[in-house]
Amino acid sequence: MTFDHSMNVSEVFLVFATYTTLIILKMMMMSFITAFFRGLRGAFENPEDIADTRREEKFRQMRSHPDVERMRRCHQNDLENIIPFVLIGLMYSLTAPDLESAEIHFRIFMVARICHTVAYVCPLPQPSRVLTWLVGVLVTFSMAYRVLKMTFHL
């Protein structure tokens, strides 16, 4: 077996590029949300980030806040899950899968991760966050299975 560089690859790759770009942009949004909550809650990690120059204000705002920490954990979870999806998805896209089954994988993953972010940020009661996380992991495992089935060559 070898990677098929046919029409199918390039169409799947187009779809892959679209979904991947959107989901990475969603991940990058977490930086803005975290920064927003830092300002809102007055909770900073770097003394130079605190606009108020009075010494006691600097001291008071050098703290963590549960809302800020929640956003950071959500961002970290994105890094731990979205990047593996993109990297395995790239190889999956080159195994010439059905366009339709590829689209299903990418679409389920994107929806699951958006729901995961909502469930984390709100927060919604469990098991909503665990389930949306698990759906994302299973989509990645399914793509990894296809890659390994097509390439196994240890």
Add this chain to the structure above:
Amino acid sequence: MTFDHSMNVSEVFLVFATYTTLIILKMMMMSFITAFFRGLRGAFENPEDIADTRREEKFRQMRSHPDVERMRRCHQNDLENIIPFVLIGLMYSLTAPDLESAEIHFRIFMVARICHTVAYVCPLPQPSRVLTWLVGVLVTFSMAYRVLKMTFHL
């Protein structure tokens, strides 16, 4: 010099896809191990994750635990090392290296990272963890050197 899209590329790429997928799956396993230790040690970061609904139990389990923190650091170290390996390895695979030397790179990296995880999780006495980490870094540097030698074009 240009990237060679010959037979060699696609064979190397197959091998790359196999090793990379396996090592990313290993990295994703860290999420499950961390979650397992959170349950075992009763150490959570999100109040909604604690099954026990009594207020004092929620309060007691909102804590960190050394075992959980160790697993998180191991996961973080994977993110900091495995993702650069995959990204540089992708470009390396397209420089049409010898199949054999490519396999040696990928294989040493995979073994080193598995040993690193064992050394971190157990934990084994130093310098076992530092050395396994360093081997992984050196493999990545060796691939980066080849990419830069082949493409240098600033």
Add this chain to the structure above:
Amino acid sequence: MTFDHSMNVSEVFLVFATYTTLIILKMMMMSFITAFFRGLRGAFENPEDIADTRREEKFRQMRSHPDVERMRRCHQNDLENIIPFVLIGLMYSLTAPDLESAEIHFRIFMVARICHTVAYVCPLPQPSRVLTWLVGVLVTFSMAYRVLKMTFHL
């Protein structure tokens, strides 16, 4: 529209590979800098990393230090920004952009991230760090915009 596998792609890809490899190496350097500051400040997270075997020394050095935490945040910021750049940049490189405009994107990003690291590590007064971070984000957004314009296919 389809991905163009012409001369342009492979030349752009060569340039992409060079810049990407350099910027990932810069990111990996953060591990060494953090380890250096851990030794210098005597601030460790793993008891097995402390060379001094006396119990009270182990206890004393199991602490965090502002300098070490600063390096870690800088490394984390690299992970959160450089990896999205590389992944979106990979797809961008395959949309056959002008060689010149691709080079401008990559060059601005690399300079911005090096300045960001300097601004974070020193630290320089704000808004130097925020601005360098923002330049990197905007370069990534600009590449993402082109990818989405070329591929939109939800």
